[in-house]
Amino acid sequence: xxxxxxxxxxxxxxxxxxxxxxxxxxxxxxxxxxxxxxxxxxxxxxxxxxxxxxxxxxxxxxxxxxxxxxxxxxxxxxxxxxxxxxxxxxxxxxxxxxxxxxxxxxxxxxxxxxxxxxxxxxxxxxxxxxxxxxxxxxxxxxxxxxxxxxxxxxxxxxxxxxxxxxxxxxxxxxxxxxxxxxxxxxxxxxxxxxxxxxxxxxxxxxxxxxxxxxxxxxxxxxxxxxxxxxxxxxxxxxxxxxxxxxxxxxxxxxxxxxxxxxxxxxxxxxxxxxxxxxxxxxxxxxxxxxxxxxxxxxxxxxxxxxxxxxxxxxxxxxxxxxxxxxxxxxxxxxxxxxxxxxxxxxxxxxxxxxxxxxxxxxxxxxxxxxxxxxxxxxxxxxxxxxxxxxxxxxxxxxxxxxxxxxxxxxxxxxxxxxxxxxxxxxxxxxxxxxxxxxxxxxxxxxxxxxxxxxxxxxxxxxxxxxxxxxxxxxxxxxxxxxxxxxxxxxxxxxxxxxxx
Amino acid sequence: xxxxxxxxxxxxxxxxxxxxxxxxxxxxxxxxxxxxxxxxxxxxxxxxxxxxxxxxxxxxxxxxxxxxxxxxxxxxxxxxxxxxxxxxxxxxxxxxxxxxxxxxxxxxxxxxxxxxxxxxxxxxxxxxxxxxxxxxxxxxxxxxxxxxxxxxxxxxxxxxxx
Ligand SMILES: Nc1nc2c(ncn2[C@@H]2O[C@H](COP(=O)(O)OP(=O)(O)O)[C@@H](O)[C@H]2O)c(=O)[nH]1
Ligand SMILES: [Mg+2]
Numbered sequence: 001x002x003x004x005x006x007x008x009x010x011x012x013x014x015x016x017x018x019x020x021x022x023x024x025x026x027x028x029x030x031x032x033x034x035x036x037x038x039x040x041x042x043x044x045x046x047x048x049x050x051x052x053x054x055x056x057x058x059x060x061x062x063x064x065x066x067x068x069x070x071x072x073x074x075x076x077x078x079x080x081x082x083x084x085x086x087x088x089x090x091x092x093x094x095x096x097x098x099x100x101x102x103x104x105x106x107x108x109x110x111x112x113x114x115x116x117x118x119x120x121x122x123x124x125x126x127x128x129x130x131x132x133x134x135x136x137x138x139x140x141x142x143x144x145x146x147x148x149x150x151x152x153x154x155x156x157x158x159x160x161x162x163x164x165x166x167x168x169x170x171x172x173x174x175x176x177x178x179x180x181x182x183x184x185x186x187x188x189x190x191x192x193x194x195x196x197x198x199x200x201x202x203x204x205x206x207x208x209x210x211x212x213x214x215x216x217x218x219x220x221x222x223x224x225x226x227x228x229x230x231x232x233x234x235x236x237x238x239x240x241x242x243x244x245x246x247x248x249x250x251x252x253x254x255x256x257x258x259x260x261x262x263x264x265x266x267x268x269x270x271x272x273x274x275x276x277x278x279x280x281x282x283x284x285x286x287x288x289x290x291x292x293x294x295x296x297x298x299x300x301x302x303x304x305x306x307x308x309x310x311x312x313x314x315x316x317x318x319x320x321x322x323x324x325x326x327x328x329x330x331x332x333x334x335x336x337x338x339x340x341x342x343x344x345x346x347x348x349x350x351x352x353x354x355x356x357x358x359x360x361x362x363x364x365x366x367x368x369x370x371x372x373x374x375x376x377x378x379x380x381x382x383x384x385x386x387x388x389x390x391x392x393x394x395x396x397x398x399x400x401x402x403x404x405x406x407x408x409x410x411x412x413x414x415x416x417x418x419x420x421x422x423x424x425x426x427x428x429x430x431x432x433x434x435x436x437x438x439x440x441x442x443x444x445x446x447x448x449x450x451x452x453x454x455x456x457x458x459x460x461x462x463x464x465x466x467x468x469x470x471x472x473x474x475x476x477x478x479x480x481x482x483x484x485x486x487x488x489x490x491x492x493x494x495x496x497x498x499x500x
Numbered sequence: 501x502x503x504x505x506x507x508x509x510x511x512x513x514x515x516x517x518x519x520x521x522x523x524x525x526x527x528x529x530x531x532x533x534x535x536x537x538x539x540x541x542x543x544x545x546x547x548x549x550x551x552x553x554x555x556x557x558x559x560x561x562x563x564x565x566x567x568x569x570x571x572x573x574x575x576x577x578x579x580x581x582x583x584x585x586x587x588x589x590x591x592x593x594x595x596x597x598x599x600x601x602x603x604x605x606x607x608x609x610x611x612x613x614x615x616x617x618x619x620x621x622x623x624x625x626x627x628x629x630x631x632x633x634x635x636x637x638x639x640x641x642x643x644x645x646x647x648x649x650x651x652x653x654x655x656x657x658x659x660x661x662x
Contacts, residue, residue, distance in 0.1 A: 066538025
């Protein structure tokens with residue numbers, strides 16, 4: 001009786017194999033699986049081959065847990081005890097069948113591991129999204145806001161001054177203001193397009209690339225800065241006579257970021273910029289940009305890190321600034337190459353190569369849209385903005401328009417007061433105003449029977465589709481973006497006067 | 501007699517140890533994950549310098565910590581392959597400690613480190629994010645595409661016969 005129980009519950013789960021000193025099977029009870037007699041044990045399964053070396057040291061015992069063996073038709077997991085024997089005792093193996101336990105454990109561990117891995121991926125995803133969010137928010141918020149406000153005034157005043165026909169220096173100066181405003185605006189647009197660039201959907205805008213113009217411009221904006229900081233500045237160019245086209249705005253963005261970076265990290269010495277176009281027959285021309293500074297530099301590992309940046313938000317090399325990662329992104333987009341050499345306290349050299357194109361010979365006619373072509377019906381309009389500069393600009397741009405009467409106010413409540421007093425043809429509303437903001441004011445105007453027909457123009461620096469949509473919904477059917485030109489302002493007024 | 505060497509793949513669970521072995525020995529891959537419990541041993545005969553060498557490859561259950569592995573599993577090992585998952589930073593967070601543990605306790609054993617699942621990440625930015633850990637990783641593999649898998653085992657086999 002006892003034997004029968006033992007037979008069924010213990011012996012059935014256990015096998016003993018006796019070996020000789022050479023690992024040849026001399027006896028096996030074959031309770032679990034059959035093994036061939038008088039054969040080397042390693043023929044049974046590769047596992048046994050891995051323990052052959054243990055035969056040499058006598059009186060040793062090792063336990064191997066949960067070994068998976070497939071022998072003939074029998075598949076299982078076993079705890080294996082190996083005893084190397086001694087003078088009196090042959091080496092032997094004892095195997096315990098743990099297949100059921102292992103299978104059970106397997107299901108539990110499977111569940112656990114899968115959930116641990118899934119959790120990690122969720123965390124990685126969340127972190128990435130957050131980092132992206134933080135980066136983009138910071139970047140977009142600071143740059144768009146800080147730049148657009150002064151831009152509104154620079155661009156507008158420059159345009160006005162240009163018309164006033166000042167002294168030659170004045171005109172020159174004005175042109176510079178105007179140019180730099182355009183460039184800043186382009187850069188801003190580019191920055192906002194960085195997301196697109198990342199996603200690989202950014203479009204390329206080919207324009208004329210004229211090195212002398214480019215260097216004149218760089219000279220004009222950087223020479224005073226360098227002088228102020230006591231740095232030597234040299235700007236050299238070389239290019240064949242051919243005409244070239246390229247994504248000039250982005251190229252300028254690359255150069256400006258590189259030079260800005262150099263200026264930022266150089267306290268003494270010099271900054272040298274070389275621009276050259278390599279154009280040999282049969283190959284596409286290449287623009288080479290080299291910026292050499294004598295600044296603080298950074299360790300070589302860091303440059304490797306920068307060199308391998310794939311995503312613009314992964315900027316985490318201290319001292320490299322945001323600029324380099326923008327450059328990286330743009331250069332990649334332009335299918336160019338970037339290389340950096342830097343040594344701490346010695347300086348940094350950055351090389352960029354960007355493929356460009358030969359221009360087709362046809363001259364592109366510049367479209368000129370004369371203000372004279374715009375005629376306006378008599379209009380009375382309200383403009384509300386809490387920034388007096390914008391108001392002033394607005395008024396001055398319309399100074400020559402005798403038909404247009406402008407009522408300028410600083411907040412939404414005053415707009416509502418003015419509307420009580422007199423009928424007007426349109427209201428220009430700054431969106432962010434102290435006091436009653438533009439959106440609330442718009443909603444109030446639109447909810448009043450007496451005023452709801454009046455066209456409302458959102459006077460805004462935003463270009464987020466969501467926000468523009470919100471403005472539309474608040475009843476502002478037209479927009480005048482900041483910065484705006486006289487031309488744009490007149491066009492909006494023309495639309496209003498046409499529907500009058 | 502045929503020479504044989506024991507190779508053990510170690511590293512966290514789910515990094516692709518079993519998949520690397522399956523790719524190398526059977527040239528197959530599956531996206532399904534089946535947790536290895538205990539030890540699976542396969543053998544593969546390779547030619548090294550015109551000689552046959554039997555690799556006895558141990559696939560053990562993945563653990564987050566080498567110290568938690570049963571020492572008997574590692575007994576008599578000629579070469580370790582430390583596998584990490586390039587797509588999961590937790591699998592190489594304490595890489596240096598793990599490698600130090602192996603070097604200290606198994607000083608005579610060959611050790612190679614491989615970043616697997618390289619198909620899931622951008623190799624350059626992966627290396628960039630590794631920073632100081634990067635030099636320890638000598639191979640970048642994918643059991644899925646087969647990239648670098650054979651090379652990994654075969655290079656190790658070569659160092660084992662020297
Ligand atoms: N994309 C990809 N997946 C892999 C690769 N290697 C393994 N996997 C997957 O990763 C999971 C875990 O693999 P496994 O070999 O079981 O990992 P182990 O726990 O280390 O043995 C499985 O779902 C595999 O399909 C690889 O190189 N690329
Ligand atoms: Mg496994």
